[in-house]
Amino acid sequence: MMLIEKSKRMKxxxxxxxxxxxxxxxxxxxxxxxxxxxxxxxxxxxGQYIKDFKVELLKEKKDLKTGxxxxxxxxxxxxxxxxxxxxxxxxxxxxxxxxxxxxxFIISNYDKGKHYKSCGFICRKTGVYxxxxxxxxxxxxCSSAVLSLVxxxxxxxxxxx
Numbered sequence: 001m002m003l004i005e006k007s008k009r010m011k012x013x014x015x016x017x018x019x020x021x022x023x024x025x026x027x028x029x030x031x032x033x034x035x036x037x038x039x040x041x042x043x044x045x046x047g048q049y050i051k052d053f054k055v056e057l058l059k060e061k062k063d064l065k066t067g068x069x070x071x072x073x074x075x076x077x078x079x080x081x082x083x084x085x086x087x088x089x090x091x092x093x094x095x096x097x098x099x100x101x102x103x104x105f106i107i108s109n110y111d112k113g114k115h116y117k118s119c120g121f122i123c124r125k126t127g128v129y130x131x132x133x134x135x136x137x138x139x140x141x142c143s144s145a146v147l148s149l150v151x152x153x154x155x156x157x158x159x160x161x
Contacts, residue, residue: 037054057141087142093139
């Protein structure tokens with residue numbers, strides 16, 4: 001009888017630890033995304049929110065190549081956009097964001113060895129663009145990015161660019 005009670009108690013303890021593990025795992029996951037998104041929205045400034053992107057990459061030991069995540073966005077011509085990025089304090093590297101029109105590189109928040117919290121782009125052609133996020137050396141990390149509309153231009157204003 002005593003052995004059965006000890007076994008039941010042990011099961012309860014194991015289940016309790018497992019539940020605690022799950023709670024802390026998910027709360028860390030939520031903090032990674034929610035807190036960073038709040039920061040990225042602050043970095044956005046006065047722009048009009050369009051979309052946010054959660055970047056979470058895990059390093060695979062067997063793969064020495066840089067991991068990345070890619071998102072597609074539709075951007076409208078005659079519009080100025082701002083991309084704001086925020087990194088988790090636990091990241092070993094800062095996120096590198098790159099914007100492409102098909103295979104053509106357009107802009108990045110990383111230039112000549114320096115990371116920037118944001119970068120802007122004046123779109124001249126409506127279309128689907130690709131945002132690629134990665135960490136130098138294939139490191140893992142968690143980051144958040146926000147795409148915002150800064151200004152829409154008239155046809156005559158676009159001719160001055």
